[in-house]
Amino acid sequence: MRRLSHPHICWTDNDGPRILGINPWITDFAAFNVWSRPVGLLACLDMLRNAGASVALLDCMDRTWEDVAWPTPGQYATGRYPKETLPLPPAMASMERRYSRYGLPHDHVRQALAALDPPPEAILVTSIMTYWYPGSLHMLDLAAELWPDVPRLLGGTYATLCADHARIHADADLIMQGSMEKRTNWDTLWNLLHRPAPPLPDNAGLGLALDLYNEPNYAPILGSRGCPFTCDYCASHALYPKFTQGEPDRIFASIASEYERGVRDFAFYDDALLVNPDQWLWPLLTRITEAGLDLRLHTPNAMHVRSLTRDVCHRLKQAGLHTVRLGLETTDFENRHDVKLTEQEWKDGANTLLEAGFDLDDIGVYILFGLPNQNPANVEDAIRHVQAFGFRPHLAHYTPIPGSPMFHEAVAASPYPLEQEPLFQNNSIWPCVPGGFNWEDARRWKSLLHGTG
Missing domain, CATH: 3.40.50.280 (Cobalamin-binding domain)
Incomplete structure (x- = not known):
């Protein structure tokens, strides 16, 4: 009420x-x-x-x-x-x-x-x-x-x-x-509030008050908080030190309630969606499929490519995954800043997605851009590598985040006072790229992404 x-x-x-x-x-x-x-x-x-x-x-x-x-x-x-x-x-x-x-x-x-x-x-x-x-x-x-x-x-x-x-x-x-x-x-x-603190409710931190929106046209799905990995450029551990996963029945009830209100687009907000999927993701997808919910699922936060087995891709496709985002980050597989991913794991995961029936237009791949002391040639190589698969490359512009392992390296590389003024942590200004943002380079990168450069 x-x-x-x-x-x-x-x-x-x-x-x-x-x-x-x-x-x-x-x-x-x-x-x-x-x-x-x-x-x-x-x-x-x-x-x-x-x-x-x-x-x-x-x-x-x-x-x-x-x-x-x-x-x-x-x-x-x-x-x-x-x-x-x-x-x-x-x-x-x-x-x-x-x-x-x-x-x-x-x-x-x-x-x-x-x-x-x-x-x-x-x-x-x-x-x-x-x-x-x-x-x-x-x-x-x-x-x-x-x-x-x-x-x-x-x-x-x-x-x-x-x-x-x-x-x-x-x-x-x-x-x-x-x-x-x-x-x-x-x-x-x-x-x-001058009141005694009540006990913390069950499911604290994993339930969402989605019903506070009037006639929403999309909704988030939050199956977990935090991340078990410690990527150099990410501050997930500083924000949520403990990785916790929710209960599939509660999550499904939230989705079903929003579906009844007319929502058809649902976006996963998890940083580690495919970690321990037996805990909540597989039961949730089974419930969605069995209930016959005609919805569209999206993964804007990117999935870990190494987890994309045939079974995983089949489950995701059957449940209604439409927007697929993958975290490639770089094709310099020997010098990564995130979870170790081999070239063979990348190729296997990419090909398995296609075998499961996902359309090329549904698949986008994130490539890190603007890291401290990054060689732009590596970014160009990654763009062309992704395009060779027929996928759509997306530049994930680096944000220097306090609390992340790479932040001190970013402070040393940037001409801006990143520690003193958070405005300069904005990835739109390319804070760790020599010379910063300029329109000529922005147009060049855009043409490369569209395959016209």
Whole structure:
């Protein structure tokens, strides 16, 4: 049950404290929606509701606001966001790029928040990328203006990995490092509400409050948190030190509920989807197939190629996998920064996908670009190698992430103050490429990706 407060922001019908979760705008040079959802925030709201709180969600990237003019949707519910051009941040004033705020119009958001009745008793603002923090800080300021006495908490990637920066710049009562299921974070939130902390609910961190969206056109699937691997360029261990996997019955129930609401596109958010698949993935896919759900599955986070056996590919194809993304990273197989992958394993996995009946247009392959001291010739070799298979190469632009093993190497290679200013961690500026981003090279790489260079 939900109590109407605003057409898109409704309190759930619980008697506990009212807690508003906010996913703020994206501030960047470019943004594209690839089944994006703030899963960390949705996990927090699910936990809080299960503990008795009344929760609501404002997602500034939510396409379901029918009174907003959105660009025409792309394939499988992906697409562009509305945007408003902003002045460049002072630290980036010398860059000849257009900087924008993406998502719902500012006036719509402010009016919706001001109309909340009753008002929140606590506010959770998330931060998905470190360099998107201006949107989070602005949202905190807006909340302070509307409800100066209501506790404001900042969580997410920026709060966790750039906590010192956030403590200086964010108008928040708590900078929440790590996930809500950490006992210190859980207890502190309830202390700010002047209430005793209830026990952590079952399934803490793996359930998602997806029903807070009105008439969604896609939904995430979260079967696990964290990752058992320690790739040099990834900060998964800093964000979620423990690798945990969910229960297939709970995950299927979430999918079935969204399917009943008309959702047909589901995106896996797991960092290690094919690790220990007997734990939850195989039972889940079996349930989907047996229930006859005519849905489309997508893997935007990429799958580990070495795990693509004939059985794996058959199960995925039968259950409805449409968008296949693979993590090749590089064809320099002797000098990798991720899980060791041999050339033979890559070829076997790629060929097995085709044998299972996946269309070439469905398969995209990520190649790392812009690593510290990377030889561009290796990137070109990888692009041509992927194209020789008939697959579509995608450049995965390197983001120097605090907490990742490679970050100190990135700091040494970059001309920008990566440690002091998270804005320069933005992969759009090619922070570790000599000379940084330039349009001529961008056009050249684009032509190579399309096979015309």
